[in-house]
Amino acid sequence: MSSGGLKAVKLVLADKDQGVRAEACEMIEHRKILSQAANEAEERDLVDESISALCARHELKGCRIALGLPGMMAICRHVPLPPMEAKKTSEVMQYEVRHHLPHESGDLVWGYHVMEPTSPSRRAPEERAALLVAVRREQLTRHLDKVRALKVDFDVIQCDALALHNLVVYERFANPEQGNGSPPDGRHAVGVLDIGTDSTSFIVSSPRHVWFRNIGVAGHSLTRALVRELNVTYAQAEKLKRDPTDAPSLGEMHRALEPVYKDLANEALASLGAHDTAHGKNRVQRFLAVGGSSGMHGLLRYLRSG
DSSP, X not given: OOXXXXXXXXXXXXXXXXXXXXXXXXXXXXXXXXXXOSXXXXXXXXXXXXXXXXXXXXXXXXOOOEEEEOGGGOEEEEEEEOSOOGGGHHHHXXXXXXXXXXXXXXXXXXXXXXXXXXXXXXXXXXXXXXXXEEEEHHHHHHHHHHTGGGOOOOSEEEEHHHHHHHXXXXXXXXXXXXXXXXXXXXXXXXXXXXXXXXXXXXXXXETTEEEEEEESOSHHHHHHHHHHHHTOOHHHHHHHXXXXXXXXXXXXXXXXXXXXXXXXXXXXXXXXXXXXXXXXXXXXXXXXXXXXXXXXXXXXXXXXXX
């Protein structure tokens, strides 16, 4: 459930050799972007309308439901772990949460995953680390309230940046012999720029490593630039984003958008630098652009050249 709309994918277990198969998918745009709602009541109405549309098209009874959390809600930390028995990890993480997160542990909902060393070696074993991810309980409650019209229990709640990491690992690294994977040491990583409506997630993924950061430049930034520079309404700017041929002048439109493109490129480069400083062993070999705003006319060309 994003600011722009509701995205849903139905996954089923196929034959043993085929793994998971996507049986259906939906993208239901809200009648109005949530951040443009006049008040909380209108925002709830917009979400309820989108959920009602989903329920009208698909039977959810009997399905296990996973809910995505916006990456901007997540607090992420990489926690070094001392050599110890695996059964003691949970006890150690209880202490690390209090040490690494600036909140009372009761105010947080959190989980962790122990990452394997990038290049396991018996001669010089690397330190293991745990990926700690938390969300403030108050924020999570508000997010759950948005989807209360579904009237279902959620089996899984996952940060969307980590869900995207899981997909990248599954698609890009699961079968190296087929040419879509990485070397066994896992040092070669894929960078992902997930450009949404309100924020962009910068994610670095490899089989034994994940790092992500949120960027404030996104689709809404492009819309605001068009409104300001072209003197159009918000609705007109959204229409221009989808069909630039309606613009009185493509050159004028690109001049309005170029500063935002530049900001996004600079933020992406800064994020890559921050990752390499902290985790330089995992070199990014290629980038993928995803998200509803990644198809903006001229954006990918600018990112490539920039």
